[in-house]
Amino acid sequence: MAKAPRNGPYICGIDAALDVVSGKWKGLILWELDEHGMRRFAELRRGLPGVSEKMLTQHLRELEADGLVHRQVHAEVPPRVEYSLTAHGRTLNAALAPLGAWGVARIRRERSELVEHRDAAALPRP
Amino acid sequence: MAKAPRNGPYICGIDAALDVVSGKWKGLILWELDEHGMRRFAELRRGLPGVSEKMLTQHLRELEADGLVHRQVHAEVPPRVEYSLTAHGRTLNAALAPLGAWGVARIRRERSELVEHRDAAALPRP
DNA sequence: TGGGGTACTTACCTCTTGGTAAGTCACCCA
DNA sequence: TGGGTGACTTACCAAGAGGTAAGTACCCCA
Numbered sequence: 001m002a003k004a005p006r007n008g009p010y011i012c013g014i015d016a017a018l019d020v021v022s023g024k025w026k027g028l029i030l031w032e033l034d035e036h037g038m039r040r041f042a043e044l045r046r047g048l049p050g051v052s053e054k055m056l057t058q059h060l061r062e063l064e065a066d067g068l069v070h071r072q073v074h075a076e077v078p079p080r081v082e083y084s085l086t087a088h089g090r091t092l093n094a095a096l097a098p099l100g101a102w103g104v105a106r107i108r109r110e111r112s113e114l115v116e117h118r119d120a121a122a123l124p125r126p
Numbered sequence: 127m128a129k130a131p132r133n134g135p136y137i138c139g140i141d142a143a144l145d146v147v148s149g150k151w152k153g154l155i156l157w158e159l160d161e162h163g164m165r166r167f168a169e170l171r172r173g174l175p176g177v178s179e180k181m182l183t184q185h186l187r188e189l190e191a192d193g194l195v196h197r198q199v200h201a202e203v204p205p206r207v208e209y210s211l212t213a214h215g216r217t218l219n220a221a222l223a224p225l226g227a228w229g230v231a232r233i234r235r236e237r238s239e240l241v242e243h244r245d246a247a248a249l250p251r252p
Numbered sequence: 253t254g255g256g257g258t259a260c261t262t263a264c265c266t267c268t269t270g271g272t273a274a275g276t277c278a279c280c281c282a
Numbered sequence: 283t284g285g286g287t288g289a290c291t292t293a294c295c296a297a298g299a300g301g302t303a304a305g306t307a308c309c310c311c312a
Contacts, residue, residue: 010229010233011154011175012153012154012157012226012229012230013225013226013227013228013229013230013231013232013233014153014154014156014157014222014225014226014229015153015154015229016229016230016232016233017225017226017228017229017232018147018148018153018225018229020232021144022144022148027138027140027141027144028137028138028140028141030140031138031140049137088232091228091231092228094224095224095225095227095228096140096225097224098220098221098223098224098225099139099140099143099144099221099222099224099225100138100139100140100143101139101221102139102143102217102218102221103136103138103139103140103141103142103143103144104138104139104142105139105217106139106142106143106146106214107136107139107142
C-alpha cells in the first residue's frame with residue numbers, strides 16, 4: 001500500500017506531479033522505460049545500479065496504480081513480466097524532459113565550479 | 127546541515143533536478159516566489175497553509191545553498207528579510223512549468239474519474 | 253545433486269523527514 | 283509591565299522511506 005491515499009488534495013500542479021515522481025528510483029524507472037520502450041524486471045534491476053528488489057517492485061506497483069506504467073504478465077515458466085509506459089506515462093516523461101535538461105545543465109555548472117576550486121587550490125601559495 | 131553532501135553523483139538530469147526540488151514545500155516556495163517576485167518570511171508562511179516555521183527556514187536555507195533563492199537582510203528593527211528567485215531559480219521554475227501543467231491535467235482527470243464513480247454509485251440498484 | 257535464473261514477498265531495522273512546542277532578542281505600543 | 287511583531291533556533295518525537303537478508307516456487311543445465 002506504500003502511500004495509500006495518494007496525498008491529496010493538492011495545492012497546485014507541481015505538488016501533484018511531484019507526488020507521483022518522488023521516490024528514490026521513480027525518475028530513473030521512467031527514464032529507463034522511455035529509453036527502451038519495454039523492459040523486464042531483471043533488466044530494470046540491472047539498469048538501475050543499487051536498487052533493491054523490494055524497492056523496484058514497490059515503485060513499479062505505485063507507478064502502475066498511478067496509471068503511468070503498464071504491467072504485462074506472460075503465463076510462462078520461468079515467468080516473464082514486461083513493463084512499459086502507458087500514454088499518461090509518456091506525457092509525464094515529456095513534461096519531465098525540460099526538468100531533466102535543467103538538471104544536466106546544473107550538473108555541468110557544479111562540475112565546472114569544482115574544477116575552478118581545484119585549480120584555485122592548486123595555485124602556488126604566495 | 128539537513129542534507130549536507132547533496133547526494134551526488136547523479137545518474138541523470140532528472141535525478142539532479144529532483145534532488146533540489148524534493149522536500150514537502152520546495153515546489154510551493156518556488157511557485158510563491160515566482161508569483162510575487164519578492165516575499166518576506168511571514169508572507170511566505172501565510173502563503174503556504176500548514177508549513178511550520180522550522181521547515182520554512184530549513185527549505186529556504188537549502189534553496190539558498192543551491193543558488194536558487196536570494197536572501198536579503200535589512201538591518202532594521204524589527205528585522206526584515208526578503209526572499210526572491212535568482213536567475214537559476216527562474217530557469218528552474220521555467221523547467222518546472224510543463225510538469226505543473228501535467229499535474230493540473232492529472233488532478234482534473236482524477237476528479238472526473240471520481241465524479242464518474244460517484245455517478246455510477248448513485249445509479250438505482252437493479 | 254547442486255547451482256543458477258525469474259519475479260517476486262516478508263520480516264526486521266535504521267536513518268531521514270517533518271511536526272510540535274518552546275525559547276531568543278530587540279524593539280514598539282498601551 | 284506586559285503583550286505583540288519579526289525571523290528565526292533548538293530539543294524532542296513520530297511516521298515512513300528505504301536497505302538487508304532470507305524465503306518461495308518452478309524450471310533448466312551440468
